[in-house]
Amino acid sequence: MAAGSLAEFAEHVLRVDELFHDGADDSEAAVVPRRALRDRINPLEHFSDGEFLSRYRFTKDTVRELLKCLPMEESVSNRGHPLPPMLQLAVALRFYGSGTFQVVTGDLINVSQPTVCRAVERISTLIAAHLFPRTVKFPATAAEFQADTTAFYRLGRFPGVTGCIDCTHIRIKSPGGQLGEVFRNRKGYFSINVQMPTHQIPQRAGIRRPTSKPETVWRGLLEFGSAAFHA
Structure with missing residues (x-):
């Protein structure tokens, strides 16, 4: 083979090699990593009765009954591996009961943070729309x-009592604006003070108020109770 032909052949091989590597780089850049699907844990099956109660603040039977009160249906397709209604409820209850980050809540049953966010939003909306009024x-x-006054008197000889009240602070982000500081509590962070009057029978009425002044809380409670009585 002539020297010219060898040189041309070598140059051709180098070009082919360059094209091959360029194509390989493009292929590697175009590869999208596939999402790893993890087996989801059903907490009703995975945890004992005591373990479940300590994590979700409800018994398994109570959670099953709660699910019956919410209009939720199984997805008709498996597209996107949707979360079953029971697991959506479990995720929301865990988030309510622990107050932890959504990603930590998701790790408990192997779901992502966006999945937890959607489940909490959906369950919260359903509870507010269907369970709260009842x-x-x-x-x-x-x-x-x-009837409440009589029940409390029979319970502990408490005269004129219609309910007991307790409060807790729900941490929020600063709402900003001129009224932002109204929501700063005595511990220095922003929150809503949620009061929970509890009757002798298992029914409750919650009232949410800014937290900086106790008199704001009590004034709101009296206004709410008076409106309910005269309704």
Whole structure:
């Protein structure tokens, strides 16, 4: 083979090699890593009764009954590996009960943070729309107030008592604006003070107020109770 032909052949090989490596680089750049799917844990099957109660603040039977009260249906398709209603409820209850980060809540049953976010939003909306009006209320009539007063008196000889109250702080981001500081509590962070009056019967009525002044809380409570009584 002539020297010219060898040189041309060598040059051709180098060009082919360059094209091959350039194509390989493009292929590598175009590869999208596939999401690893992990087996989801059903907490009702995975945890004992005591373990479940300590993590979710409800018994397994209570959670099953709660699910029946919410209009949720299984997805008709498996596209995107949707979270079953029971696991959505478990995720939301865990988030409510622990107050931890959504990613930590998701790690408990092997789901992502966006999945936790969607589940909490959906369950919260369903509870507010369907469960709240049925179970959370003040006595609406004088007769109901009298029934509560009688029940408390029978319970511990407490005269004139219609309910007990407790409060907790729900941490929030600063709402900003001129009223932002109204939501700063005595410990220095922003929160909503949630009061929970509890009757002798298992019904509750929650009131949410800014937290900087206790008199704001009590004024709101009295206004709410008066409105309920005269409704």
